[in-house]
Amino acid sequence: MPLDLRPSDALGLWHAATLEHVRVIGPDLTIRQLAILLHIYLAPPPHTVRGLAAMLGVTKPVITRALDTMGHMGLVRRVRDERDRRNVIIKRTVEGALFVEKLGDIIIAEGRKLSLSEGSGA
Amino acid sequence: MPLDLRPSDALGLWHAATLEHVRVIGPDLTIRQLAILLHIYLAPPPHTVRGLAAMLGVTKPVITRALDTMGHMGLVRRVRDERDRRNVIIKRTVEGALFVEKLGDIIIAEGRKLSLSEGSGA
DNA sequence: CTGCATCATTTCGGAACCGAATTATACTGA
DNA sequence: TCAGTATAATTCGGTTCCGAAATGATGCAG
Numbered sequence: 001m002p003l004d005l006r007p008s009d010a011l012g013l014w015h016a017a018t019l020e021h022v023r024v025i026g027p028d029l030t031i032r033q034l035a036i037l038l039h040i041y042l043a044p045p046p047h048t049v050r051g052l053a054a055m056l057g058v059t060k061p062v063i064t065r066a067l068d069t070m071g072h073m074g075l076v077r078r079v080r081d082e083r084d085r086r087n088v089i090i091k092r093t094v095e096g097a098l099f100v101e102k103l104g105d106i107i108i109a110e111g112r113k114l115s116l117s118e119g120s121g122a
Numbered sequence: 123m124p125l126d127l128r129p130s131d132a133l134g135l136w137h138a139a140t141l142e143h144v145r146v147i148g149p150d151l152t153i154r155q156l157a158i159l160l161h162i163y164l165a166p167p168p169h170t171v172r173g174l175a176a177m178l179g180v181t182k183p184v185i186t187r188a189l190d191t192m193g194h195m196g197l198v199r200r201v202r203d204e205r206d207r208r209n210v211i212i213k214r215t216v217e218g219a220l221f222v223e224k225l226g227d228i229i230i231a232e233g234r235k236l237s238l239s240e241g242s243g244a
Numbered sequence: 245c246t247g248c249a250t251c252a253t254t255t256c257g258g259a260a261c262c263g264a265a266t267t268a269t270a271c272t273g274a
Numbered sequence: 275t276c277a278g279t280a281t282a283a284t285t286c287g288g289t290t291c292c293g294a295a296a297t298g299a300t301g302c303a304g
Contacts, residue, residue, distance in 0.1 A: 002234045002236060003131070003234065004233070005230050005233045006230075007223070010230050011163075011164055011225070011226045014160060014226075014229060015160040018157040019157050019177070022157045023179045027152070027153070027154055027292075030149070031140065031143060035143070038133065038140055050282080056144050061283075062262080062263090063282090064283055065260085065261070084281085085271085085281090087270095087282080088281085088282065100133065103136065104132050105129075107127065107136060108126075108128075111125035112125065112126060114124060149262075170252095171252060171253090172250090172252085181294085182251085182252065182253085183252090183293080184293090185252090191290080206251080206300080207300055208251035208300045209300095210251085
């Protein structure tokens with residue numbers, strides 16, 4: 001069952017939730033970092049630097065730097081792959097899970113406040 | 123009619139659309155800038171620096187800098203308020219409208235791809 | 245017309261991010 | 275063992291953003 005949003009609804013939700021995101025969470029996360037974080041927490045592991053870089057269409061240093069920053073915030077954790085010690089496996093943390101959950105709460109709350117245009121199904 | 127999203131749906135949509143945002147649009151917009159842009163295009167005018175700053179809970183230089191950047195990208199336009207020449211009115215542009223529309227397309231497309239969890243209405 | 249209030253902008257030092265190129269480490273196959 | 279390949283991390287110069295404070299421009303009240 002797909003989610004069929006109308007343009008005004010989609011943008012309205014984005015508007016409200018992004019606004020609340022800035023208000024509650026602040027400027028401490030770029031869009032790239034947010035995309036990386038969500039992917040780590042929502043897509044099935046394992047996650048590697050190389051895989052994330054390919055996923056987003058960015059270079060590997062972008063991922064490394066984002067992991068530095070988010071690691072320092074406690075949102076993710078790096079672990080060497082013992083099978084192939086060249087690889088780094090990115091692990092989730094409790095703090096990161098809470099962060100993602102809070103973001104979900106914001107989206108849900110703003111979605112609930114929205115008055116959706118309805119009826120135009122035809 | 124509110125939009126009642128479940129956590130996995132809300133975050134799934136955010137995940138997919140943010141990922142696509144990074145892939146298509148790139149890093150040239152911060153979350154704050156995005157929030158400002160969406161507010162300008164979705165909330166009724168007029169928009170002032172002061173109003174936007176209060177809305178987002180940030181200082182005015184943040185807005186000024188964001189308008190510099192987005193103005194340079196052609197996404198917004200500044201006009202002096204002739205009634206009170208201390209004020210700056212932020213106007214929309216064709217290019218900005220196209221940008222917002224494109225973002226809406228991304229969200230709608232990703233929403234349509236989602237398989238929503240359903241039935242849990244109770 | 246003079247002082248005060250209210251706009252937006254600019255400046256400052258510090259931090260983060262950007263892309264591109266380079267480095268360091270580890271695996272692989274001859 | 276010894277290239278050759280693949281991984282992540284680091285360095286480089288330049289740009290942008292950050293918050294806080296200072297500046298400039300305009301309006302307002304006496």
